[in-house]
Every structure is written in structure tokens, then in C-alpha cells.
Amino acid sequence: MEVEWFRGQVVFLTGATGNLGGCLVYKLATQLPTAKIFVLVRGSVQKALEAWEQSMPEQVEDVISTGKIQFLLGDMIQPNLGLSSANVSRLCNEVTVVINAAGDIALSRSLAETMPINCIAHLTLAGLLDSFTQLKRFLHISTTYATSFLPDGVVKEQIYPLYEDPVEEFRKILVTGESSYTKKFAAPYALAKHLAECLLSNGDHKFPILIVRPCLISPAIEDPYPLYGSDGAIPAHSFIQILLKDSEYGPLQLEKELPSQVTSNEIPVDLVARVCLAHVAQGTTGVVHASADLYMARTIGELLELMHRYAPPGSEDRIRKAGIDQGDLTAPDFFNMIQQFARNWKIECARSAHLKKLPGPLGLDLADHDPEDFFRRRTELLAKVLFEKLDNATQAASKFHPNMS
Template sequence: MDGNWFKDHVVFLTGATGNLGGCLLYKLAIQLPTAKIFVLIRGSVQQAIESWEQSMPEHVDKIIATGKVQFLLGDMTQPNLGLTPSNLLRLQNEVTLVINSAGDISLSRGLAETLPINCTAHLTLVALADTFTRLTHFLHVSTTFVSSFLPDGTVKEKIYTLVEDPKEELATILATGQSSYTKEFAAPYALAKYLAERLLLEGDHSFPVLIVRPCFISPAIEEPYPFYGSDGAIPVHSFIQVLFEDSEYGLFKLEQVVPRHVACNEIPVDLVARTCLAHVAKGTKGVVHASSDLYVNRTVDELFNRIRLYAPKGIVEAIKKAGIDHGDVPAPELYSMINQFARDWRIECTRSTDLKSVKGPLGLLLCDHDPDAFFKQRIERLAKSILDKLGTLNLSNNKFYQT
């Protein structure tokens, strides 16, 4: 896969201060010959830079030094994305590729609150994109959980029809703040993303629309650096911490309820970024999955066994004793959601099979990577992060916690 495709392309990137968005920015600025990157930021330029200094401190200066990044102040939830007329004109006259990685995966937001962020903002963006005179590609990042209403089995790279008229359903939610479909989805944000997908693909656009659906995103293998990704942006880390701290709804109680053979779908954030950019370069249209099929497939049983093996001795007791709050959803609600929506899914990634034999910034070939060693380091790093918050660094001579 030739990264030279990006030469002379002008990109409009949203969500650049997020986990995936930051990885995409790094690749576009450092690894690929992108001509220019317009970055939509909320607040101020300084706030965006401070965010990157937290997430990738050794790479911020390199990214800025490329001279590719152009900051645009705005807000995805505002009319015209909150852009000034002059900045909007720049986008209309220059942008050839839109990458929309903005979104909010918070499980605590109700439908009325998540809809502006995870649906109508995307529709505002694509409406503006229709006025971009040089635009040739539009990439929208969604989630595999748009299909969480499906039963066990294979989830294909396509739109599944649940809502017959997405426009009518969106109007109903905007008017009432409610939907009869909410209980069909793992969380309100998944319903909002589902409606966005339907409306984006059913729109009449002069450019092709590509939708990439990641499953749970895990820490990076390589880009921008190994283990890149804040714990709050890594769902499995959040789940582990919330369940560790609750005496009644614990991780190891959950494993007694969730079917052991169910897949735990996770993929490193940099593999998601590579999948996104490779399919843009290939000119892919429609839906593409980025799931564990492109990395390593593990069952829930295998996940729990590894956590039990690698979690340092005493960490569960330390968390419970401190009573710190790690997540935005109480453990009972999280427990109920996982229990209800644990599916025996195989999330198909057929459209990316060829990338698994490709090296480089747009390939998924991992020559010397050891997934088990990587996972061990990941759990140990997560444990250290938790213990740092507790002010306790005693790992009991590196002995492991056993239940």
C-alpha cells in the first residue's frame, strides 16, 4: 500500500485531540506526505497542544514543526461547526479529504444528550462537505456497537435495517428526547451512531462515503508509541477498573455470568488508524470493520485468565479500600449492560484481509510483535497507573494477584 497517495491531499480532521484522532494526526503529519491538515479544535490552540502534550508528549513538537497543521476554532455541535466565514471558505476551496473521528463514547449520556454529539453534528459536517469544491473522499468513524441489536453470529460489513425511516426517527428524538429503539442498543451513543450511519450513506453526495467501525479500542502497538492511549479512552481498562473497585459487582463475578466462549473484541488504536487510512487510499466505499479479526481473537475466558495472571497481588483490595471512582457508569449498570449485550459475535473484516500482509504505515503486518507479552505489559502498566493514583507502588515483589 503506497502512502504516496496522500501527497498533495489537504485533510480536514475532526476529533484530533481524541485517542484515535491523535493517532491519525500523528500518521498524517509525520508518516505520510500529506500537504496540509486542517484541525478543528474547541476552546483554544493552547488547549489542543496541552492535550497532545499529555497524550503524546515526545511527538507534539515534531507534528507542529512539519508546518502541515492549520488550527480552526469551532464546535461540532454548532451551526456550520462554529467556523468563521473565512475559515469555512478555506475549507470549501482547499479540502480534498474529510476524516471525521469526532464523537463521545460516554455511557452515562442519555439519548437527548448524546444525539447532538454522535449524530446531528456528523450530519452538519457532511452537509458542509457537500459545499467543498475539491472534496474527493469522506471518512466517518463509527462503532461496531451500531449492530448491538443483532443476535449471536457473524456481523457483516454492511448496514442492518432496524429503523425503517431514520429521518423520521431522528425527528422524533429531537422532538421528544426519546426513542422506542433505545433498549435495542448497548448504549444511547450506539443508537445515535446508527442513525448517523444510515443518514450519511443514504444521502445524495458527490463524493464517496466510507464508514469505519472499530470495536473496543486498545493501546497502540507502535504509533505514535507503544501503549499510547489514555485509560479513560480504552473501554476495557475502564471496565476493569470499575469492576475491580466494586465489592459486589466484581470482574471475577462477571466471568461466572458471561459465556466464557464469547469473543472479547479489541484492536490497538494504531491498527484502526492504519485501516482507516489504507481504505481511504484504496477508494473504499460503504462499511469497513476494524475488529479483533485484524489483530488477535481472544475469548472472554482468555481475557479473564490473563488479567488474573498478570494483575499484581493486592491491587483489588487496594482499590476497594481507597474507594476511588474510575468510571462514569456505576458498576451495577455496567455489569447489567455487559451481561445483557455479551454476544457470541464474529465481527467480519473481509474487506481488510489483504492489509494483514502489508508492511508500512498503511499495513497491518506485525512482524516481531508478541501479543501475549504486549498484553502482560499492558496489564502491569494499568495496575501501576492505578496504584500511582492510590499513592501505593508496592507490587509485593512482583508476585501476581490470585483469586
């Protein structure tokens, strides 16, 4: 009856235009009996709608037509989230569930750059929630990479203390923009997320806190539609493109360097959304993992073998020769990072094991789903997207160089 728990609930959602956020919006609006969904958007409502039109073009009308969506203009990194006093008052008096899915997963940002959205903003939100008179649940989305300082072995669903005094560490970072712990993590983003976990769990708040840590997110199995997931929001897709554009640090070189038996932790975005919402309904507190064990745990070797099997012939060479710009994270930087942090972690998911027997919008019973066929379709779609990028880049170049052949 977890679905029925949502009847009449008023939700406040941050990060709604992101990959996981869009999936949560869709499920909260169309699959669950929520009464209202306040959505924090930055810039304008039009920008939010355009983002949804881009990520789920055939589902936006279904979401909006429910009449549940209430847009609130604001900014996570501003005091009071950049909300007007009138909107703060509305939230304080009406909201029963808060889901914080805001964040910036860019791995190339420095600690000073990533702290505002991946740590400070979460603390600002938590401080605001102490005045919410109707609040029953608070869900904070973190990442399994918040524990990337741990050695090989089991990673339990708990907070792992690292700092003698998290508050003092936070203050030091605010002043200097640096931390002596940064190199212990896969990226500064992960340190910021870990520090946020520590500070939230140690804070003297009036509301219960649930922290869900997803591993790497992959395209959706079903919701909002099969293979939903913007290309830039699927880490594995970005990593592949980074490596393909560099002949020295390509996937073939990576295959030689990485231990093939290490688990490649990925989980479809809609399964993460189901885990999140199921635990919200159940009133779970503390830490919950959403990792590959709840779907299909593959090793790096198995993942690469499947990619080779289903990638169109010659696609690697074609993409490498043309080159696709993937921002400021270079192939050598990424190659070194993945070598260092391709550890043999066993991400424990015991608190969600019961969901694998549960059907419906909050369950993980996947019925007749075929994981290999799904991976085939995913690989073919990725190749299609990359080829379209190459064609667009070629057309753009030809406008500046008409004599190109």
C-alpha cells in the same frame, strides 16, 4: 503504493484531540506525505496542544515541526461547525480528504444528551461538505456497537436497516429526546451512531462515503509510541476500574456470569488508524470493520486469565478497598449492560484481510510483534496507573484529614 496516494493531499480532521484522533494526526503528519492538515479544535489552540502534550508528550514537537498542522477554532455541535466564514471558504477550496473522528463514547449519557455530538454533528458536517469543491474522500468513524441490536452470529460490513424511516425516527428523537429502539442497543451512544450511519448513507451527497466501525480500542502497538492511549479512552481499562471499586459486582463475579467462550473484541488504536488510512487511499466506500480478527481474537475467558496472570499480586484487593471514582456509570449498571450484550458476535473484517500481508504505516503485517508480551506490559502499566491514582487520592485526603494513617 497507498502511502504515495497521500502526497499533496489536504486533510480536514475532526476529533483530533481524542485517542484515535491523536494517532491519526501523528500518522498523517509524520508518516505520510500530506501537504496540510486542518484540525478542528474547540476552545483554544492551547487546549489542543495541552491535550496532545498529555497523550503523546514526546511526539508533539515532531508533529508541529512538520509545518502541516493548521488549527481552526470551532465546535462540532454548532451550525457550520462553529467555523468563521473565512475558514469555511478555505476548507471548501482546499480540502481533498475529510476524516470525521469526533464523538463522545460516554455510555451513561441519555439519548437526548448523546445525539448532538454522535449524530446531529455528523449530519451538519456532511451538509457542509457538499460545498467542498476539491473533496475526494470522506471517512466517518462509527463503532461496531452501532449494530449491537443484532443477535449472535456474523456481523457483515454493511448497514443493517432497523427503522422504517430513519429521517422520521431522527425527527421524533429531536422532538421527544426518546426512541422506542433505545433498549435494543448497548447504550444510547450506539443508537445515535447507528442512526447517523443510516442517515449518512441514505443522504443525497456529492461525495463518496466510507464508514469505519472499530470495536473496543486498546493501547497502541507502535504509533505514536507503544502503549499510547489515555486511560479514560481505553474502554476495557475503564470497565475494569468500574468493577474493581464494587465488591459485589467485581471481575470475579463477572467471570461467573459471563460465557467464557464469547469473543472479547479489542484492537490496538494504531491498527484502527492504519485500517482507516489504507482504505482512504484505496478509495473504499461503504462499511469497513476494524475488529479483533485483524489483530488477536481472544475469548473473555482468555482475556481474564491473562489479566490474572500479569496483574501484580494483591492489586485487585488494594484497588477495591481504596475505591476509584469512575464517573456516573455505576458497577451494577455496567454489570447488567455487559451481561446483556456479551453476545457471540463474529465481526467480519473481510475487506481488510489483504492488509495483514502489507508492511509499513498503512499495513497490518506486525512482523515479530508478540501479543502476549504486549498484553503483559499493558497490564503492568494499567496497574501502575491505578496505583498512582490511589496514592494521589490518599495524599489529597490526608491534606483534609492530617491525622489519617
